[in-house]
Amino acid sequence: MGNSGSTMTSYNSDGSLTEVYILFKKLGEECYTGDELVSHHICLLKVNGKFYFTDLGSSCDIGAGQGSKCSSSGKGRIKIRFGEYQFYKTRPIYYYRIGCTRKTLADIEDYANRSIFNDTDYHLLLRNCQDYVEACIKFLEIVNPVKAPGKYAGRETSGEKMYDALAANDPADITLN
Numbered sequence: 001m002g003n004s005g006s007t008m009t010s011y012n013s014d015g016s017l018t019e020v021y022i023l024f025k026k027l028g029e030e031c032y033t034g035d036e037l038v039s040h041h042i043c044l045l046k047v048n049g050k051f052y053f054t055d056l057g058s059s060c061d062i063g064a065g066q067g068s069k070c071s072s073s074g075k076g077r078i079k080i081r082f083g084e085y086q087f088y089k090t091r092p093i094y095y096y097r098i099g100c101t102r103k104t105l106a107d108i109e110d111y112a113n114r115s116i117f118n119d120t121d122y123h124l125l126l127r128n129c130q131d132y133v134e135a136c137i138k139f140l141e142i143v144n145p146v147k148a149p150g151k152y153a154g155r156e157t158s159g160e161k162m163y164d165a166l167a168a169n170d171p172a173d174i175t176l177n
Helices: 106-116 128-140
Strands: 018-026 038-049 049-059 078-084 094-103 166-168
Touching: 018 128, 038 106, 038 128, 049 106, 049 128, 078 106, 106 128
Parallel strands: none
Antiparallel strands: 018 038, 018 094, 038 049, 049 078, 094 166
């Protein structure tokens, strides 16, 4: 990986596609939520069984790869992050299936480093994690999109609201099928 000056390729070196998901992290907590409307969105990438991420963080975030803490409060300068993803130990993990891309991890890391979101002020309505993930997915030029990105995952114990995110009890259960 890294930021080489080479042109972007349209395939991984082994010819495989990169799987794309959206992960929903509960704001201000180290766990996931099925409520995609009030959660920190993370673009989750899977290549050969290994998970990577890109998301919108801020200068006061800690725990890169674990989701934003400061940005969810609407403060701070934006820093787009990319790296290997470390899942929280809490379960379930809530996510949407998006599809596949031919972009490589190096392409995606380069996109994150060059993002127009970098070094701008966080704005709850105009420059937030959902906007970044949406822009990232557009860049990824999804091939083989999943027809229904999510489905009913059940009720969270904190309320009676139903969500349409998928739920996994283990990262290995996160698949496009």
